[in-house]
Amino acid sequence: MTYILAIDQGTTSSRAILFDEALRVSAIAQEEFPQHYPHSGWVEHDLSDLWSTVAGTCREVIERAGKSSADIAAIGITNQRETTVVWDRTTGQPVHNAIVWQDRRTAAICNALRDEGHEEMVRDRTGLLLDPYFSGTKLKWILDHVEGARDKARAGDLLFGTVDSFLIWKLTGGASHVTDATNAARTLLYDIRKGRWSGTICNLLDIPMEMLPEVHDCSHDFGTTRSDLFGRAIPIYGVAGDQQAATIGQACFKPGMLKSTYGTGCFALLNTGDTPVWSQNRLLTTIAYQLDGTPTYALEGSIFVAGAVVQWLRDGLEVIRTAAETQPLAEAADPDQNVVLVPAFTGLGAPYWNAECRGGIFGLSRNSGPAELARAALESVGYQTRDLLEAMTLDWTRATGGAADAATLRVDGGMSASDWTMQFLSDIIGASVDRPATLETTAMGAAWLAGMRAGLYPGRDEFAKMWALERTFTPSMPEPLRETKYAAWRRAVEAVQIF
Numbered sequence: 258m259t260y261i262l263a264i265d266q267g268t269t270s271s272r273a274i275l276f277d278e279a280l281r282v283s284a285i286a287q288e289e290f291p292q293h294y295p296h297s298g299w300v301e302h303d304l305s306d307l308w309s310t311v312a313g314t315c316r317e318v319i320e321r322a323g324k325s326s327a328d329i330a331a332i333g334i335t336n337q338r339e340t341t342v343v344w345d346r347t348t349g350q351p352v353h354n355a356i357v358w359q360d361r362r363t364a365a366i367c368n369a370l371r372d373e374g375h376e377e378m379v380r381d382r383t384g385l386l387l388d389p390y391f392s393g394t395k396l397k398w399i400l401d402h403v404e405g406a407r408d409k410a411r412a413g414d415l416l417f418g419t420v421d422s423f424l425i426w427k428l429t430g431g432a433s434h435v436t437d438a439t440n441a442a443r444t445l446l447y448d449i450r451k452g453r454w455s456g457t458i459c460n461l462l463d464i465p466m467e468m469l470p471e472v473h474d475c476s477h478d479f480g481t482t483r484s485d486l487f488g489r490a491i492p493i494y495g496v497a498g499d500q501q502a503a504t505i506g507q508a509c510f511k512p513g514m515l516k517s518t519y520g521t522g523c524f525a526l527l528n529t530g531d532t533p534v535w536s537q538n539r540l541l542t543t544i545a546y547q548l549d550g551t552p553t554y555a556l557e558g559s560i561f562v563a564g565a566v567v568q569w570l571r572d573g574l575e576v577i578r579t580a581a582e583t584q585p586l587a588e589a590a591d592p593d594q595n596v597v598l599v600p601a602f603t604g605l606g607a608p609y610w611n612a613e614c615r616g617g618i619f620g621l622s623r624n625s626g627p628a629e630l631a632r633a634a635l636e637s638v639g640y641q642t643r644d645l646l647e648a649m650t651l652d653w654t655r656a657t658g659g660a661a662d663a664a665t666l667r668v669d670g671g672m673s674a675s676d677w678t679m680q681f682l683s684d685i686i687g688a689s690v691d692r693p694a695t696l697e698t699t700a701m702g703a704a705w706l707a708g709m710r711a712g713l714y715p716g717r718d719e720f721a722k723m724w725a726l727e728r729t730f731t732p733s734m735p736e737p738l739r740e741t742k743y744a745a746w747r748r749a750v751e752a753v754q755i756f
């Protein structure tokens with residue numbers, strides 16, 4: 258048994274990745290599933306799609322590697338965070354589609370709670386803000402809208418979970434109703450300092466605490482799979498939300514270390530050590546990982562649209578056929594034009610947190626075309642990262658009394674494969690950007706959590722030494738140009754918030 262199976266249940270696809278005893282990727286299986294948009298601003302997943310793609314890709318990856326379940330020591334799970342699931346304890350049937358993290362339907366609930374003056378209390382306990390992004394108000398919405406749901410939940414007949422909880426429930430045949438501290442920290446219901454569900458917030462949202470899962474360390478015995486699923490009962494030894502798993506996979510174990518993941522959205526996490534830092538610049542405070550009962554905290558900046566802007570060029574505007582085509586287009590763009598694109602398709606995340614505003618394009622001329630748009634789209638990812646890093650640097654400098662600089666930014670995720678985007682990122686933040694040899698950092702983080710407990714992988718320090726650099730991007734843009742461009746971006750962000 259020298260393999261670890263990592264399940265990465267993401268926003269647009271489910272992936273299963275088999276890691277060997279040296280933590281090398283042995284095989285990958287991936288399956289996309291449909292997104293459901295029942296109303297403007299609503300995003301749902303059909304849970305039978307999530308489950309069938311997870312079970313299917315697990316079977317496929319084992320077969321593709323020419324292995325069997327007898328070769329697998331343990332499973333590690335990492336998942337899209339905040340996405341909210343409620344299911345029946347007896348039948349295992351969800352009572353509603355999963356409400357996805359991007360879904361904005363609870364904006365009015367959040368506004369009302371803010372107007373009633375609850376934001377400080379919620380922020381103090383959870384480290385989060387009153388934004389529809391997090392699970393709490395989504396769960397409230399399900400309990401408010403599915404007939405009889407609240408009474409059933411009170412009677413202990415309905416269960417709540419983030420995607421990890423739901424998958425573990427399915428994998429274990431209903432034996433485990435659990436989650437880990439990193440996923441719990443994204444629900445708006447978990448007190449990240451006390452390490453337990455907040456009765457005060459559950460009361461405020463009228464959420465019966467009977468329906469909440471048990472919360473554990475990220476490396477823990479979460480249960481064992483039904484033996485009929487993969488041919489043998491396999492223990493689940495690792496769980497972390499995907500951005501936290503990437504932080505682990507990037508070996509950001511020291512305070513001041515920082516990673517940014519470029520997938521559909523972009524999420525930057527700065528390790529702040531064993532004390533939580535409360536941002537004065539509208540970043541989130543969250544749990545980076547919890548090992549041996551001790552949480553390590555992070556400051557997080559969340560951007561909702563990163564790679565999704567490239568998907569929009571491809572599927573919405575149809576000016577490219579593949580994501581990689583953005584690079585030659587950006588290179589060919591007219592250097593004398595300065596087109597700025599603010600991709601606030603679902604509002605703006607950190608540090609603006611404006612759920613109502615929408616995107617804008619500025620600086621168009623008669624000659625502007627796909628090349629200038631593609632360049633503006635890739636640049637928007639760099640500008641948004643700089644917004645986050647400026648806020649983080651201010652918070653971190655204050656928290657450390659100016660004693661510590663943030664380390665070099667480590668990047669990963671599908672879009673970090675774009676050299677042009679990473680070079681622009683380095684140029685616009687005016688600092689180096691390190692891209693690791695493996696971009697499978699999210700799955701690797703989950704695999705390491707599971708494999709460490711299974712006795713297959715080394716402890717934290719040895720694992721950190723295995724991190725390998727593929728390429729460093731260093732700034733080459735003259736400073737005056739950098740600042741002129743960034744100032745234009747800031748004005749464009751202000752402009753999209755006029756509505």
Ligand SMILES: Nc1ncnc2c1ncn2[C@@H]1O[C@H](COP(=O)(O)OP(=O)(O)O)[C@@H](O)[C@H]1O
Nearest residue numbers: 267520521564565567568580581670671672675
């Ligand atoms: N070469 C590329 N250039 C620009 N964007 C890319 C490139 N390759 C992938 N992407 C973008 O990265 C995203 C996919 O990254 P991934 O980490 O798989 O995302 P997720 O886990 O959110 O589904 C897509 O939005 C895609 O548009």
Ligand SMILES: O=P(O)(O)OC[C@H](O)CO
Nearest residue numbers: 267268337338358520521
């Ligand atoms: O599935 P991803 O990679 O887009 O990540 C989603 C995040 O966890 C949302 O907070």
